Amino acid sequence: MPITKELSQYYGETKNQTDTSIVQARCSVLYDVENNYVLDGELAPLSKGERAMAISHLSCCQQGDLILYDRGYPSYDFINYHSTNNLDYVMVLQDTEE
Numbered sequence: 001m002p003i004t005k006e007l008s009q010y011y012g013e014t015k016n017q018t019d020t021s022i023v024q025a026r027c028s029v030l031y032d033v034e035n036n037y038v039l040d041g042e043l044a045p046l047s048k049g050e051r052a053m054a055i056s057h058l059s060c061c062q063q064g065d066l067i068l069y070d071r072g073y074p075s076y077d078f079i080n081y082h083s084t085n086n087l088d089y090v091m092v093l094q095d096t097e098e
Helices: 005-011 048-058 074-085
Strands: 013-015 021-023 027-031 038-043 064-070 088-091
Touching: 005 021, 005 074, 027 048, 038 048, 074 088
Parallel strands: 064 088
Antiparallel strands: 013 021, 027 038
16 A cells, blocks of 8 residues: 555554565455355455454345355354354364375
8 A cells, every 4th residue: 555644544554574664454355256256345454353354244145155264264253153143154274284
C-alpha cells in the first residue's frame, strides 16, 4: 500500500529485517470454488484478526454450503460458531509430513 500518514494510521505498519516501516492491511476473501467468483471480500486494519473477518463473510453463506479453511483458523470458539449455526466446514488442523 502507499506509505501515507492516513493509511498508516488506519491500517497499521509492519517492519521486516530492516528498520523501514511499510503500510500493510489484512485481506480476506470468500471465494466460490465451484463457480469461480468472489462472494465477499474485506480489506481491514492489521488489528482485525482472520477469524473475525471469516465470520463476517458467513452472512453470504447458507446451509448446505461447504466452507473450506486452511491452517490457522481452527479454534474451539470458531468451530463452535459453525456448529451452532449449522454450517458445514472443513479445516486443516495441522501440516502433515510425509
